[in-house]
Amino acid sequence: MKKFCLLPAILLAAFAGISQTPASLSSSEILLGLKKLKVTGSVLYVAAHPDDENTRLLAYMSKERLYxxxxxxxxxxxxxxxxxxxxxxxELGLIRTQELLAARRIDGAEQFFTRAYDFGFSKSTDEALKIWDKEKILSDVVWVIRKFQPDVIITRFPPDNRAGHGHHSASAVLAQEAYIAAADLNRFPEQFAYGVKPWKAKRILWNTFNFGGGANTTSENQMRLDVGVFNPLLGKGYGELASESRSQHKSQGFGVPRQRGQSFEYFTHVNGETATADVMEGVETSWIKFPGGETIDLMIDQLVKKIFYHSSFSISKRLGGII
Known part of the structure; x- marks a missing residue:
């Protein structure tokens, strides 16, 4: 009978436990997570690089709208x-990958990539798509859409020179084509063997911008959202969360000051069903759209009430009704 040394396995398990230390959540964060269980809507934001993402909008969608x-x-x-x-x-790509993951841990969004390599400044959309191998990267975007199943897709850039960089405009071209291809049974059918199905998002929008220096693509006739609101559960506004998230891009020196107060994001229609008042207009974001959904929704409400109402009442009773 062979003898095995358990020490390596024990040490490995110990170090694995250290590296996988669970997050320490406050009661407010736990409550926010339970409230998020009630919401089934989903939004996918698409751009070209680490730092292109709109962290204020991501934080607002994730922690205010709870998508x-x-x-x-x-x-x-x-x-x-x-x-x-x-x-x-x-090596720099590895660093920036970790910076993106750190940013997502703050703003609450999930992070995805394609196989596209950042080869530096690109003069045109065509150049970027040629070097990247358009069909290969398009298949990656389609895969993410089919896997994530977003109700709404939002791009950071337009598919033209206003994007200012070939990678930027190429990301919009790929997002717009993938929006259609993801719903097509005949496009990239090899993906279906891995459990995904065709997926058609409700709409795709462009999150227009005002970067200063003449780079303003917003206008008052576009749909807009105030994403600068304050979240009392977190004790922060989304301008503050966004600054913390964006400041994780340390390799680019992106320290951003905290901001509070009204802040509008603008959107223009690209494809799919039009919307005039809200990006999720016409999308059912509750459990009602699923069989037995009303029961699930009620169970979540009961869980929140049981955990937070009764625990607060118990604490108040022990403290003599102070709270």
Whole structure:
């Protein structure tokens, strides 16, 4: 009978436990998570690089509207600048990947990538799509859409020169084509063997911007949302959460000041059903759309009441009714 040394296995388990330390959540964060269980809507944001994402909008969608929210970055930022070291190329892509994941842990969104390599500044959409191998990257975007199943897709950039960078405009071209291709049984059918199905989002929108210096694509006739509201459960506004999230892009020196107060994001229609008042207009975001959904919704309400109402009452009773 062979003898095995248990020490390596024990040490491995110990270090695994250290690396997987669970997050320490406040009661407010737990309550927010339970409230999020009641909401079934989903939004996918699409752009080209780490730092392209609108962190204020991501935080608002995830923690105010309580939608499942994701950011799809075409690249990992391999071709950008590095202000914290001398790593470049693949190594820089690893650093920026971790910065994106750190940002998502703050704003509450999920992070996705394609296989596109950031080869530096691109002069045109065609150049970016040629070097990336358009069909290969398009299949990646379609896969994410079919897997994530967003109700609404939002792009950061337009598919033209207003995007200011070939990677930026290419990300919009790919998002718009993937919006259609993801619902087509004949496009990338090999993906269906891995459990995904065709998926048609309700609409795709462009989140227009005002970057200053003449780069303003917003107008008052566009649909807009105030994403600068304050979340009393978190004790922060989404301008504050966004600054914390965006400041994780340390290799680019993106320290952003905290902001409070009204802040509008603008949207223009690209494809799908039009909306005039809200990005999720016409989308059922509750459990009612599923069989037995009303029962699930009621169970979540009972859980919240049981955990927070009764625990608060018990604490108040022990403290003599102070709270």
């Amino acid at each position: 499942r929210t994701g950011y799809l970055s075409m690249t990992r930022g391999d071709g950008g600048q590095n202000l914290i070291g001398d790593e470049q190329g693949i």
